Amino acid sequence: MLALCEAKDIAAAEPPAARAVSVADAIRMVHVDNPNYGRGTVGNDDVAAFSPDGKQFVVVTHRGNLEHNAVDYQLLLVQTAQALRAPTPDILVSLASSSTRPAIDSIVWLDNRSIAFLGENPGESHQLYRIDCTSKRLKRLTESPTNLINFAFSADTKTFFFTAVKPQDNALTTQNFLVVDREDLNTLISGTRPDVVRGLDLFVIKPGSRRPLPLKVEGKLEGLSVPWPSPDGRYLAIQTIQSRSQIAPDWFDYQTVAQQTILSRKGLSAVNEYELVDLTSGSTQPLLDAPVGAWYSNLVWGDDSRSVVISGTNLPLDVPEASERAVRAANLFVAEVEIPGGRIVPITHQDAIVRHWHSRTNELLLKVTDHRSFSNFEEGPLLTFRRASGGWQQQDAVAVPDKGQNTIAIALEEDMNTPPRLWAKDLATGARVFLLDPNPQFASLKFGRVEEVKFKRADGHQMKVGIYCPSDFRSGTRYPLVIQTHGWTPDRFVIDGPDPNGMAAQPLASKGFVIAQMGDEFFSERDMSKAAMEEFEWAVDYLEKRGLIDSTRVGIVGFSATGPGVGYAIAHSKYHFGAAVLSDTADAGYFTYLSSSNLPGTKEWYETANGGLPFGAGIAAWLREAPEFSLDGVQTAMLLQPNSRHTVFGLWEWFVGLRRLGKPVEMVLMPEAGHVVTRPLDRIVSQDGAVDWFDFWLNGHEEGDATKAEQYRRWEQLCDRQVEQNPNQPAFCVRSKPH
Secondary structure: OOOOOOOOOOHHHOOOOOEEOOHHHHHHOOEEOOOOHHHOOOOHHHOOEEOOOOOEEEEEEEEEEOOOOEEEEEEEEEEHHHHOOOOOOEEEEEEEEOOOOOOEEEEEEOOOOEEEEEEOOOOOOOEEEEEEOOOOOEEEOOOOOOOEEEEEEOOOOOOEEEEEEOOOOOOOOOOOOOOOOOOOHHHHHHOOOOHHHHOEEEEEEOOOOOOOEEEOOOOEEOOOOOOEEOOOOOEEEEEEEEEEOOOOHHHHHOOOOOOOOEOOOOOOEEEEEEEEEEOOOOOEEEOOOOOEOOOOOOEEEOOOOOEEEEEEEOOOOOOOOHHHHHHHHHOOEEEEEEOOOOOEEEEEOOOEEEEEEEOOOOEEEEEEEEEOOOOOEEEEEEEEEEEEOOEEEEOOOOOOOOOOOOOEEEEEEEEOOEEEEEEEEEOOOOOEEEEEOOOHHHHHEEOOOEEEEEEEOOOOOEEEEEEEOOOOOOOOOOEEEEEEOOOOOOOOOOOOOOOOOOOOHHHHHHOOOEEEEEOOHHHHOOOHHHHHHHHHHHHHHHHHHOOOEEEEEEEEEEEHHHHHHHHHHHHHOOOOOOEEEEEOOOOOOHHHHHHHOOOOOHHHHHHHHHOOOOOHHHHHHHHHHOHHHHHHHOOOEEEEEOOEOOOHHHHHHHHHHHHHOOOOEEEOOOOEOOOOOOOHHHHHHHHHHHHHHHHHHHHOOOOOOHHHHHHHHHHHHHHHHHHHHOOOOOOOOOOOOOO
């Protein structure tokens, strides 16, 4: 049995002049987007948006432009009749974004000639555009003072709906005082609320007018709030967040709501659900009496406007059979809901999203997925269900995605070691034709081999980890390890990580690192931090036993929701982490608890993580569990990367505490980078900074780049301090050079 990283000799396939992969290569990678993603669909087989008659389709690509600090987008048009002849796609429009938003987003064909999408150019806000595919004439349809997030057109395309970010409130009150209630400390100090807290407004623009009219809903609108108008124009379905002080007791029996809905037995709960808006009367009502249990839920109307099909939803638990109730409590469903009566017809409790509803044949096409967390999913097969008098029945044959129209299928083929390429398939003959290689420059790069490893946790749950091998791997050598978190997807070619924040897998592999890309299934665990630490320790144990890593040189990256688990492991693990990067995340500490616990659901999360209330008898559990109370024992060099002034609070306890103790810590604030870094120069700071950090602390190496001299001077001083404090601990960092 061959050892890990030796399963295949890939060096022979590389050109002699192959060079190492850099962060700049990751930034300049051309990605083929899913233009239907805004409609709730995912998948490599859904990367093309076909015109209604199937005679042409569009594909969206984007790449980072380091020279202009922008992300360049293109909308490519291909005639279906020419696709099997490998044509050069026609560039329909090119736009660039200097913000954290995409320059081309949410593609919708309005007819066989024109397309609507959200877009922007540098310095502009996100607005709704319409482009004529024949003349290439681009027209802006909205002049919203704030950014548009989602939109939808009526069946006749004469009316359209959109959500836009609520205007910024520069002051929290127009009076000379404020009675503080549910505001968090960030908001009180800054006087402003971030977009995600402010929420969205819903508007409609009717035929013959350019003036948007507001539409009212009961709940709060957010980024997942896509408008779904009925074909007859009578109703609008939209997902909202309801803040409730009273929750039906049986809702706490659901085992699938943790991804999105926050339920609290005391105080306010934040409940995601679909509202049905009557556009004639303006009244609203819940679409079904159950929360939406998945962030990827989508909805499709039947052509007769008498029912909708929803994916990723919980179903009510008020059923008489105990076995049926147990199934509903444990699973998310795809279900039909009749309008306006609300009768529910379950279709399947498989993890799936809706692709198409062929109303003429009553066929429903679903895409099976394995969504174990926010960022960790695998694609499954397409399934067809047909509605009959007895309900929905799964069919043996799979329906064509756009039955009766499309003659070809477009798919993006890739895997963990194969860069994505676009292919066309003749649906009649099965013949495949290569259509586009977005990244021919990859032929000159030397990538580290990637392999998947599976293991079982102590509780029996099977886990999957992606292992990136050093690009110059040599058998018998033990390499430093960097653990990256926040998801592993084996059917994707990923240079950096599931998100770019602090992650740079292939550039690190080029520096002689092994990278373990961890899944994030521990999100759903009640004791998330301990479950995360168990997974990290397994990775170190496994790779050390395989003779692949040096367990005295281990680094780790935490981003967003994985940050608390990473922080817990740094403070409590049996292993020493030599270096760590925490990017735009929060700890589970006392200061963060106090500064943010006014937000619904937040305090319960911190109390669960640390064993109860941090007062009275409960303080003992906090002193034991919360990482910040154990900073005196932390010997990890910490690079902290908050990406806004609001998220500085989440890392402040780490920064001030470690600095007061004289331990190696550096904070780099990027105040306008956004939660997920997208602009090229922000990615350089986040990703290249992480590569340099790990290379310095675990490899004892400095880049010979004069522009980084000041960076290394600071880090050398931190290294001196760490060595002085821990003279008996091995140090791999670079000491200050003698003057």
